[in-house]
Amino acid sequence: MIITRKWLEEFIDISKISTEDICTTLNAIGLEVDSLEKIRIAPKVVVGKVLEKQKHPDADKLNICQVDIGSETVQIVCGAKNVDAGQYVPVATVGCKLSDDFKIKKAKLRGVESNGMICSSTELGLAKLNNGILELDDSIGKLEIGKELNEYPLINDDIIEIELTANRGDCLSINGVARELSAFYNLPIIKKEKILDNNELGIGQFLEVECQSNVNSSLIFKAIDFNDFKLPVLYKIRVGIIDKFEENDISDAISYSTHCHGVILNAYANKDADKLNDLSVIHVKKDKDGFDNVYGKDLLSTVCIEHKKLEDSNDCTYIVEASYINPEKLSKKVFETKRKTGEIYYRTSRGSEPNIKEGIDSFTTFISKFGAKIYNGAEAFVEDIQPKYLDINTDKINAIIGQEIPKAEIENILTSLGFEAKEGLNNVFSIQIPLHRHDIKNMHDVTEEIVRIVGIDNIKAKPLAIEEVNRFNQTAIDLIKKNKIRRKAIENGFYETLTYVFSNRENLQQYGFKVVKEELDILNPIVNELNTLRTTMLLNLVEACSNNFKQGVRKASFYEIGKIINENREESTKVAFIYSGAKEQESFTNAGKPENIDFFDFAKRVLNSIGKFDLIPMENIENKFIHPYQNAQIIIDGKVAGYICKLHPSVANEFDLPDTFISEIDFDTINDELIKVHSTSKFQISRKDLSIIAPKDMPFSKIKNAIKSINDNNIKQFNLIDIYSDDKLEDKESLTIRFILQNDEKTLEEDDITATMNKILDKLDSELNIKLR
Numbered sequence: 001m002i003i004t005r006k007w008l009e010e011f012i013d014i015s016k017i018s019t020e021d022i023c024t025t026l027n028a029i030g031l032e033v034d035s036l037e038k039i040r041i042a043p044k045v046v047v048g049k050v051l052e053k054q055k056h057p058d059a060d061k062l063n064i065c066q067v068d069i070g071s072e073t074v075q076i077v078c079g080a081k082n083v084d085a086g087q088y089v090p091v092a093t094v095g096c097k098l099s100d101d102f103k104i105k106k107a108k109l110r111g112v113e114s115n116g117m118i119c120s121s122t123e124l125g126l127a128k129l130n131n132g133i134l135e136l137d138d139s140i141g142k143l144e145i146g147k148e149l150n151e152y153p154l155i156n157d158d159i160i161e162i163e164l165t166a167n168r169g170d171c172l173s174i175n176g177v178a179r180e181l182s183a184f185y186n187l188p189i190i191k192k193e194k195i196l197d198n199n200e201l202g203i204g205q206f207l208e209v210e211c212q213s214n215v216n217s218s219l220i221f222k223a224i225d226f227n228d229f230k231l232p233v234l235y236k237i238r239v240g241i242i243d244k245f246e247e248n249d250i251s252d253a254i255s256y257s258t259h260c261h262g263v264i265l266n267a268y269a270n271k272d273a274d275k276l277n278d279l280s281v282i283h284v285k286k287d288k289d290g291f292d293n294v295y296g297k298d299l300l301s302t303v304c305i306e307h308k309k310l311e312d313s314n315d316c317t318y319i320v321e322a323s324y325i326n327p328e329k330l331s332k333k334v335f336e337t338k339r340k341t342g343e344i345y346y347r348t349s350r351g352s353e354p355n356i357k358e359g360i361d362s363f364t365t366f367i368s369k370f371g372a373k374i375y376n377g378a379e380a381f382v383e384d385i386q387p388k389y390l391d392i393n394t395d396k397i398n399a400i401i402g403q404e405i406p407k408a409e410i411e412n413i414l415t416s417l418g419f420e421a422k423e424g425l426n427n428v429f430s431i432q433i434p435l436h437r438h439d440i441k442n443m444h445d446v447t448e449e450i451v452r453i454v455g456i457d458n459i460k461a462k463p464l465a466i467e468e469v470n471r472f473n474q475t476a477i478d479l480i481k482k483n484k485i486r487r488k489a490i491e492n493g494f495y496e497t498l499t500y501v502f503s504n505r506e507n508l509q510q511y512g513f514k515v516v517k518e519e520l521d522i523l524n525p526i527v528n529e530l531n532t533l534r535t536t537m538l539l540n541l542v543e544a545c546s547n548n549f550k551q552g553v554r555k556a557s558f559y560e561i562g563k564i565i566n567e568n569r570e571e572s573t574k575v576a577f578i579y580s581g582a583k584e585q586e587s588f589t590n591a592g593k594p595e596n597i598d599f600f601d602f603a604k605r606v607l608n609s610i611g612k613f614d615l616i617p618m619e620n621i622e623n624k625f626i627h628p629y630q631n632a633q634i635i636i637d638g639k640v641a642g643y644i645c646k647l648h649p650s651v652a653n654e655f656d657l658p659d660t661f662i663s664e665i666d667f668d669t670i671n672d673e674l675i676k677v678h679s680t681s682k683f684q685i686s687r688k689d690l691s692i693i694a695p696k697d698m699p700f701s702k703i704k705n706a707i708k709s710i711n712d713n714n715i716k717q718f719n720l721i722d723i724y725s726d727d728k729l730e731d732k733e734s735l736t737i738r739f740i741l742q743n744d745e746k747t748l749e750e751d752d753i754t755a756t757m758n759k760i761l762d763k764l765d766s767e768l769n770i771k772l773r
């Protein structure tokens with residue numbers, strides 16, 4: 001955003017404030033100054049008047065001009081096409097130094113003496129306006145022949161470029177920046193009188209506008225006769241400064257007014273001023289993408305998106321349009337449709353000025369001064385934009401700022417920024433947000449406005465006080481548990497792997513796993529091989545092991561902690577383990593031929609990874625991965641937490657795997673309690689084996705529970721170490737159980753050991769009818 005000091009002075013009185021101070025203020029209130037350039041025309045450049053122009057006798061492109069420079073009339077040879085008698089022009093007199101390496105001297109051009117140079121705008125250090133000389137007029141100040149141009153303040157200006165953030169569209173105009181400075185310096189905005197040079201005719205005699213009811217834009221149309229309009233040089237220079245100059249007075253006037261007031265303006269030319277031809281009826285309606293378009297016989301423009309270049313046309317009436325549309329809705333629609341946009345979209349997408357009536361009135365007042373005639377009346381389709389209200393608490397605002405700002409000062413700041421504030425109870429204000437402030441959404445935005453105007457440098461620094469809250473929630477607890485399981489699993493020879501949360505629906509069904517209901521399944525899978533959400537991690541782990549064995553490895557062991565999704569698309573966290581192949585590396589101790597992993601070794605590794613659990617035989621085999629004879633349910637705290645089994649041989653063969661064992665456990669059922677330390681006995685341990693005869697169909701868990709019910713403190717541990725059966729035992733089998741016996745207070749004697757073993761036998765006999773072998 002480019003502003004100039006003199007341009008700004010038309011909106012606010014900053015005569016007593018230096019340009020440097022203004023730059024400092026702009027930075028302080030969040031409008032970052034990118035650059036400052038001071039335009040000063042060189043000394044000895046004076047106002048001259050071309051009295052006479054003659055063709056050079058020996059050069060077709062040169063003219064011999066007699067120029068009055070006040071103190072004398074000098075002859076100057078000029079090559080500009082647009083030089084002519086009667087013009088007021090800038091003249092660099094002999095001795096003038098336009099730049100370090102460009103000094104004006106007396107010269108002869110093709111034999112004709114030349115004393116000075118008639119200058120173009122660029123030679124004076126101004127923006128480029130044409131390919132010829134600069135023609136002066138009274139818009140820069142009263143022209144006095146011989147007066148140096150560096151004495152005309154309006155063209156010896158300070159140019160400030162501001163780097164605006166995307167949310168500050170309200171400052172994309174001179175008026176917008178003036179509003180900000182007005183609030184900071186507590187200076188009033190200068191009110192301008194609106195005086196129009198109206199045509200005797202009304203717009204309704206020439207123009208009819210038909211606007212569909214679903215159009216989102218606010219629009220005002222005015223008919224204007226530009227036949228006698230000429231844009232003065234000062235305004236051309238300013239349009240050149242903002243890099244919008246087109247050498248078309250109407251287009252340049254529109255660019256000037258838009259930059260002045262922020263209201264989006266556009267113009268349509270008509271080549272028949274009496275009939276208005278194709279513009280006699282204008283249609284405003286939506287296109288197929290939902291954008292508001294203006295049509296004559298053909299498309300004239302897409303409102304706030306793209307404006308066509310205005311064509312030069314003599315003796316014609318123009319229709320000027322002022323427009324506004326909500327920037328958020330517009331930006332969203334452009335993003336969704338990938339619509340190509342024009343230059344004007346930069347303003348509209350950031351939030352143009354919504355008061356389009358004020359904008360069109362300012363524009364017509366401006367052009368009326370320079371020959372344009374305005375047809376009476378207007379065609380208006382203005383949406384009634386409802387203002388937004390926000391309740392703010394001054395105590396909360398001061399808490400955010402960290403400093404006490406008086407309530408009255410807060411109210412003054414908000415009022416100066418255009419907010420309407422009404423005081424309520426308990427330090428609460430109800431404020432109405434200005435329509436041009438599209439970026440104000442909540443109390444924090446309002447607080448930022450107050451800090452900007454108070455000045456960030458005026459906010460006293462204080463030590464940062466941080467009150468730590470208890471962050472030990474379920475998420476933290478689960479993370480600690482996961483890390484413990486990871487550490488233990490790695491200690492027991494498992495490698496962590498991460499697989500997709502997706503799987504193949506057909507493969508899951510092939511091996512008897514449940515799948516997500518079709519109406520809840522993925523609509524657009526990434527690839528066909530991953531066309532559903534996984535209901536188990538085991539299929540992915542088996543495939544991972546298979547891929548490793550295809551690379552020539554002798555063993556593969558993985559674990560994964562992740563999410564699975566049931567048939568109702570409900571998530572749960574599981575821990576899955578797989579071990580395939582040799583249980584150890586080749587070494588001299590196993591003669592280079594290590595044995596494959598077995599069920600009990602695998603179960604021990606899983607137990608060491610997740611903690612204590614019990615095993616009971618599975619009553620129902622749920623899928624085809626489970627071995628019919630080597631399987632068990634995992635019991636934790638009396639609840640089924642998952643299962644452990646050998647991979648079915650037929651499945652292992654399909655995946656080219658050796659002996660493979662798998663397990664999947666509910667993560668939430670795994671205990672993560674602190675281990676309580678107990679004192680250990682210093683007395684000797686005694687080991688005693690007990691061989692009993694039990695029915696084959698009796699689960700070992702019954703025997704285990706019966707022994708536990710004795711509650712004998714001498715029994716520290718017992719494990720099943722052998723199972724034997726033969727034809728003589730018929731439907732029974734021999735079980736050998738090894739007991740570890742120890743007393744905390746003394747060394748066990750033979751009588752103590754015998755008494756404990758007799759308790760065990762009596763319990764097994766009375767409760768389960770089990771006897772010694």
